[in-house]
Amino acid sequence: MTGTDHNNPLQPSSAADSDHDAEQKAQRHQQRQQKLKEKVDERIAAATRDKGLLLVITGNGKGKSTAGFGMVCRTVGHGMRAAVAQFIKGSWACGERDLLQQHGVAFAVMATGFTWETQNRALDMAAAQAVWQQAKQYLQDPAIHLVLLDELTYMLTYDYIALEEVLDALTTRPQGQHVVITGRGCHRSLIELADTVSEVQSVKHAFDAGIRVQQGVDW
Numbered sequence: 001m002t003g004t005d006h007n008n009p010l011q012p013s014s015a016a017d018s019d020h021d022a023e024q025k026a027q028r029h030q031q032r033q034q035k036l037k038e039k040v041d042e043r044i045a046a047a048t049r050d051k052g053l054l055l056v057i058t059g060n061g062k063g064k065s066t067a068g069f070g071m072v073c074r075t076v077g078h079g080m081r082a083a084v085a086q087f088i089k090g091s092w093a094c095g096e097r098d099l100l101q102q103h104g105v106a107f108a109v110m111a112t113g114f115t116w117e118t119q120n121r122a123l124d125m126a127a128a129q130a131v132w133q134q135a136k137q138y139l140q141d142p143a144i145h146l147v148l149l150d151e152l153t154y155m156l157t158y159d160y161i162a163l164e165e166v167l168d169a170l171t172t173r174p175q176g177q178h179v180v181i182t183g184r185g186c187h188r189s190l191i192e193l194a195d196t197v198s199e200v201q202s203v204k205h206a207f208d209a210g211i212r213v214q215q216g217v218d219w
């Protein structure tokens with residue numbers, strides 16, 4: 001055997017050996033990366049179709065609405081049109097709404113304070129329906145490239161909007177239009193219909209440590 005015996009603590013490894021080790025490590029890394037690149041390239045080559053996507057961002061962790069608004073920003077950044085229907089936070093201050101309205105993004109928002117504050121089912125349902133009517137128009141407009149239906153999932157949970165109507169509007173929307181649905185506890189039928197579904201998991205949240213919502217982070 002040539003070179004250094006690495007198991008022998010009395011024999012220090014030489015600089016030449018450590019150069020050799022580093023070289024081997026670099027080579028192995030390069031081979032691994034090359035294999036990975038070939039696999040990724042193969043998959044990229046196989047993905048050739050375009051399609052208006054239905055995306056669902058659900059789960060209990062933070063980041064669902066912000067992911068939705070991230071896609072709205074991307075759309076606007078490319079000079080394409082986007083519209084947002086917000087099914088809960090309408091009457092609240094909302095940083096992304098203030099910004100995106102200045103960039104031509106249409107917003108449909110709840111007229112009332114909504115649910116936990118009003119505690120009036122009939123009023124809440126009417127407010128939800130009003131936003132849904134506007135959302136349906138977005139879902140029929142081929143000039144709108146992306147529609148964000150923020151917190152839509154709760155409208156189905158509360159039965160404020162009929163599932164059949166939502167499924168119908170989604171399946172008959174213009175070809176090529178992307179739709180993002182956010183909210184916890186997404187109905188199974190929407191998950192089945194969707195092309196991309198992400199479940200955001202909560203590992204920890206500052207609120208549980210007694211920290212209130214922070215401007216710019218939470219709204």
Ligand code: ATP
Pocket residue numbers: 060061062063064065066067151182184200202205207208213217218219
């Ligand atoms: P965001 O709008 O920040 O992306 P989200 O859409 O994932 O959050 P929602 O369920 O819509 O979450 O709740 C909105 C508000 O509740 C935000 O202020 C958010 O920080 C907070 N929130 C989200 N997840 C949690 C959680 N697991 N525990 C406590 N508060 C949360």
Ligand code: MG
Pocket residue numbers: 064065066151182183
């Ligand atoms: Mg949200």
